[in-house]
Amino acid sequence: MRALIVDDSRFIRQHLRQLLEHIGLICEEATDGWEALALLRGNSSFTFMLLDVNMPRMNGLECVKILREAGLQRPMKVLMVTTEVDNSFIRRALDYGADEFLMKPFTPENLRDKLVMLGLAA
């Protein structure tokens, strides 16, 4: 399974890559929504995208909205990760097409729980 990690922090991308690779996912990285969409429009197919919200150029909300409206990588599951914990914000992310939501800070077990919920881990 291939995963795309989208976050503007190199440290966070590396950390998430370690966690995901540990449970057997093959990872690629993008630094913002714009770069993520460019990758998703390419030939590679992804099973899962871990998407930060606050990023320069294009944030996670815009990215997931465009992704779903364009019908790109249709079966791909999108897990949004953010410090935004307001219920209205979470609702908007789900309405735009995110499949699940994880609030920072989180533990590796929290991430694994979400992957189980999305049917990507047992």
Add this chain to the structure above:
Amino acid sequence: MECTDIGPTLLCQTPVTRTANTSGLEQLVSNLRTDQTPQLHRAAAEAMTINGTSFFRDPILFDILRKLILPQLFKANHADRKLRIWSAATSTGQEAYSVAMLIAEYFPELENWDIKILGTDISSHVIDWAQHGRYRLLDVNRGLPARMLLKYLVRDGDEWQVTDSIRAMCEFRRLDLCAEVPGHHGFDLVLLRNVLLYLSSLDRQRAFRAAHSQMKKHSYLMLGAAEQAEDSTNLFRAKFEGNFCYYRALPGPEAA
């Protein structure tokens, strides 16, 4: 519950020895045997309990509840429109609230049924917590789907509180696992998970007998993934759904 099986490391690391004014484990155990006042026994119980839990812990179990067991119970109880569920060793209440959310989400036609989910635990500290139904970020991040969070919990400062409608389905009480639940008989479903593995064989059998005596015949018992009712086959019959094992109560008071 027997106090002879107390894990020494757990007890020695906690202030319970100070509460009991003892210097060592042997004297503490001796005091527990002779001192019948509840204070010391409760302090020992609080010190021993681990209280690990999360929302929708073990998703396969909740899948089986949703697809198999709850539909069967709703069919069987259609006449009196009543359902009684016991979440034993419920800790901070996430298991009881998860069952309530599951019912509200997937069986909205049961809105007018008399449904009560009783959560019990030997620790009063966690029962207080469960009654308030307030959880921190680390709790709501564990096992709770985002759509359930939005629908069944309300943000309040740094915490989230379970909605009134879900809390109204649940009741919490401090209770020893091996004791009878006063005023509650005829449970249709008992969740007794991830606690038996810490008990001696004798206490396990007592817990099974106590649960069985309060269950309807052919009602359901769910244990943790690492637990079996192998020493209580006279009370429960194992059933399998794929690799998942659950139990049904055999009829009879003590089907010895």
